[in-house]
Amino acid sequence: MANSEMRRVIIDVDVGTDDAWALLLLLKCEKKYRFKVDAITCTHGNTDVTHGARNVLRMLTAIGRLDVPVYKGATEPIVTAVPFREKPFHGIDGFADLDLNDTVDESLIKPEHAVNELYRRIQSEAGAMSLVFIGPLTNLALCIKLYPEIRSKIRELYIMGGNRYGMGNVSKSAEFNFWSDPEAAHIVFNNVQCPITLLPWETCLSEQKTIPMEWRIKVLGNTSNRAVQLLNQAEGKIFAGRPFWRPCDAFLAAVFVDPDIVESSENFHVDIELTGQLTRGQTVLDHLKSNRENVKLMEKLKTEQFKMLMLYAADHEVEHKL
Template identity: 40%
Template sequence: MSKQKVIFDTDAGTDDAWALITLLKCEERFNLDVQAVTVLTGNTVLNHGCQNILLLLKTLNRMDVKVYAGSENSILPKPVFMTPHHGNDGLKDVFSPSEKPSLDLIQKKHAVEAMKDLIEESPNEVIIFAVGPLTNIALLYKMYPRISSKIKALHIMGGNFMGIGNVTRCAEFNFWYDPEAARIVLTETQCPLTILPWEICLSSSEFTPHDGWRFGTLNTVRSDIMDLMDKIECEASRKNFTPCDAYMIACFAFPSMVLKKKHHSATVELSGEYARGLMVLDHKLLTKPNVYVIEEIDVEMFKKVLLWVCGHEDSGI
């Protein structure tokens, strides 16, 4: 059986790190082939993001995975949004420049060109996981209008379905950072499109993995990757362990983790003092559905998945 080809599009923050770790762990078991990691500005600036991915790949002994630098800003440029959760460099500023791999290891081809080439080489065989702003994918669609129909599937972590925001009152970060890109992608995607929205990842929910579990159970088996993630998360994430992007990868690999998923017609609001970046669903069913929205997941199963990812023998996976 031929492997499922994968592109991982990321802005390289802490939750992106968990997603990439999970994806690479799933490669052999689920017959996947991660052909490229494409990076863009979002949680941090592009160069920091590229170095973060290289650092993760080095720790995982996976420097065979090619990394491409993509968009340096949103379609309508804005200052990079920094949060205490990710720090200035996207990984909590715990590493010195000398500890991070050289940017010389980044592929010379632009990420959008790399996406286009990989998709055209294997039409209808490439799955894209997008866990940052959607600028790279929007540019791909606009530069190569027929490319969307050649993608096998697109899975996005972003947006919201109950109007609960994490950067404004009602907008999730990835869609808020580049709402024009999000609107383009939701409007122009022609392959199956699945979104895991922000609300099911809320750290205040009793259903999400709590910080005591993260630091009392998940890290009981030691490894290079746990040493790396503990260093990154030892302070800030003790109060806010929210591995949103990893949820999306786990839902793909373990479909039974998805307890509720609905087919919606969705777009993105581009105007308004409060609503810019909000994902808007057509509950009146006036327009054709274009996206599957995951609305509930089995977090106890997700915990087992993370235990398996980190090498626990009794994970139950």
């Protein structure tokens, strides 16, 4: 392939340890899998946008990739206030509140707002830019409403969020990313015209049962990679006592890196419930097939292939197995 044919991607994050793994996977796999991470945009979600951007810089510093530009975006959902959570899963700072003493050079964060930068890059490279969104969809929704002409100019969109069977992880019926900004998810699914790949919460639940926490710590975590060593500290605290590892955002990043990792999927028309008293933020699938399908929904991944990708990203000697 010529360089001009390489995939180019912007990743939108709310870092979050599983976002951090997704970033590491994407940045480590660029050369082997022929794509380029053009930019990283940050949003509210697992933590506030400032902590999220700091965590991105920590990861980039650890692996020597400060060449990738970082932008701060939305600080809150489009309509409602930031939902209150008494005990955020990833801690207040997104990295398990480790009281890190490192110095993060926030001057490296670009001054442009993430929404405007998304527009500039999508517009200038019409049809060429892939998007991987692994937090609330606020930045993309705002970009669509400010600049509706981008709706037809995105190459492909990968999203971690929502649910297939109405199983929630933050409410009875809603997954965290869509629950955090249901209006944003609704705007995205009803406007973008490119192929959408969706990894829902239930798929993450089924995949986690194949990845013991012992493997995560003793095998994957046994490396000199500085980013992984940082994540060892954070996830050692977050997942303490849990039998399985659940890196939801890394699952989605792996699907982007190597689509062959998908064992099964199904196409649906997807929309988001906005007004239900018990179901706000729930993903609604058209099982009647009465509307045009707009999403490829991931059902099952090839676990061993995923684990090999993660080992590769963590600098283990496994390239010959990929």
